[in-house]
Amino acid sequence: VAEKILNGKELEFYKWDGDLSQLLNNVREMLNRVAESWSREEKNHCLEETEKSFKHSGEILRLILS
Numbered sequence: 001v002a003e004k005i006l007n008g009k010e011l012e013f014y015k016w017d018g019d020l021s022q023l024l025n026n027v028r029e030m031l032n033r034v035a036e037s038w039s040r041e042e043k044n045h046c047l048e049e050t051e052k053s054f055k056h057s058g059e060i061l062r063l064i065l066s
Contacts, residue, residue, distance in 0.1 A: 004064065004065055016017060
């Protein structure tokens with residue numbers, strides 16, 4: 001996307017301090033801790049909203065690239 005609309009410039013948003021893999025693992029662990037106390041209904045609702053989020057972000061990306 002950056003190549004297409006930003007002439008290859010890198011946004012600060014995509015620069016990371018530290019090992020990206022470890023950062024992602026830390027976030028995953030924190031999210032899992034938050035969700036430990038959720039009911040099955042709350043977890044299902046979160047999964048449904050996550051699916052919608054990915055669907056809509058994909059649609060936005062396709063519009064940007066078209």
